[in-house]
Amino acid sequence: MFTFSKDVPRWVWCSLAANGLLSLTVAMLIVTNYKLPDDPQVSATITSTNANRLKSNRLSPLFGEPRTKLLTIGRNHKWTYEQWVEQLQREAIAAANNRPDRLTILVGDSLSLWFPSKLLPWDRNWLNQGISGETTVGLLKRLYLFDSTRPETIFLMIGINDLLHGVDNRTILANQRRIISQLRTVHPGSQIVVQSILPHSGKSAIWEGRDRLRQLSNSRIRKINRSLKALADNEGAFYLNLYPLFTDAQGFLRTELSTDGLHLNDKGYQVWSTAIKMYSKIRLEQP
Numbered sequence: 001m002f003t004f005s006k007d008v009p010r011w012v013w014c015s016l017a018a019n020g021l022l023s024l025t026v027a028m029l030i031v032t033n034y035k036l037p038d039d040p041q042v043s044a045t046i047t048s049t050n051a052n053r054l055k056s057n058r059l060s061p062l063f064g065e066p067r068t069k070l071l072t073i074g075r076n077h078k079w080t081y082e083q084w085v086e087q088l089q090r091e092a093i094a095a096a097n098n099r100p101d102r103l104t105i106l107v108g109d110s111l112s113l114w115f116p117s118k119l120l121p122w123d124r125n126w127l128n129q130g131i132s133g134e135t136t137v138g139l140l141k142r143l144y145l146f147d148s149t150r151p152e153t154i155f156l157m158i159g160i161n162d163l164l165h166g167v168d169n170r171t172i173l174a175n176q177r178r179i180i181s182q183l184r185t186v187h188p189g190s191q192i193v194v195q196s197i198l199p200h201s202g203k204s205a206i207w208e209g210r211d212r213l214r215q216l217s218n219s220r221i222r223k224i225n226r227s228l229k230a231l232a233d234n235e236g237a238f239y240l241n242l243y244p245l246f247t248d249a250q251g252f253l254r255t256e257l258s259t260d261g262l263h264l265n266d267k268g269y270q271v272w273s274t275a276i277k278m279y280s281k282i283r284l285e286q287p
Contacts, residue, residue, distance in 0.1 A: 136175035205261025
C-alpha cells in the first residue's frame with residue numbers, strides 16, 4: 001500500500017498527483033479529439049460592459065465587442081506595439097471601473113494575445129493583456145496598465161521571444177523574478193500563475209522566423225522551465241507546467257496543435273484551456 005514519506009511534505013505529493021491527473025486528462029483530450037463546447041457568453045475581454053458605461057468612460061468603441069473581432073481588425077491593420085498598448089490600457093481601465101466577478105488576466109506575448117475568446121474557460125471573466133512579440137523587458141514596462149484592476153488571478157506566460165532574440169537564461173529569469181515580484185506587490189490579493197514556455201516544432205516549423213527557431217533547442221526551454229518553477233516557488237507564485245502537454249515522442253511541439261511550429265491552432269488552445277480549468281479546480285480553488 002502507498003504511504004507518504006516522512007521526508008517529503010504532503011503538499012509535494014498532492015502537487016505530483018495533480019500534475020499527473022492534469023497530464024492524463026489533457027492527453028485523453030488530444031487522443032480523442034475532444035472539442036470544447038462553445039459558450040455564447042464567453043469573451044477574452046470584459047464584454048458585460050454596456051453602451052452607457054462605455055460612453056461615460058470614454059472608451060474606444062472597440063471595447064465590449066468580441067475579442068475575435070478586435071483581433072481581426074488588429075491583424076488587418078497590422079497594429080503597432082504602441083497601438084496595442086493603448087488598446088490594452090483602455091480595456092484595463094474599463095475592467096477597473098466596472099470590475100466583473102472572477103476577473104482573470106491573461107498576460108504575455110502572441111500566444112496569449114491570440115487565445116480565442118470562445119475557448120477560454122467560461123467560469124471566469126477574462127482580460128487579455130497579450131501583445132505579439134512581447135519580451136520580458138517589454139512586459140515589465142507595461143505591467144502598470146492593469147495596476148487598478150484587482151484581478152482574482154493572473155496567468156503569466158513570457159520568455160520565448162527573449163530566447164529567440166538571444167537573451168541569456170540568467171537575464172530572462174532575472175526579469176521573470178522582477179515581473180512576479182511586481183505583480184505580487186501591486187496585486188497582493190491575486191493568485192499569480194507562472195506558466196511554462198512551450199516547445200516548438202524544430203525542423204518541421206514553417207513560421208517566418210524558423211531559422212532563429214531552429215537554433216533554439218527544446219532542451220534549453222526545458223531547462224529554463226525548471227528554473228521558472230523554482231522561481232515561482234521561491235516567490236510565492238503558482239506554477240503551471242504546460243510543456244509536457246504539447247510535446248510529441250521526440251520532444252517537439254505536436255504538429256496537430258500548431259499552425260506554424262510555434263503558434264497554436266484551436267486544438268492547441270483547447271488543450272491550454274482545459275489545463276487552465278483543471279489546474280484552477282485542483283490548485284487555485286482549494287480551501
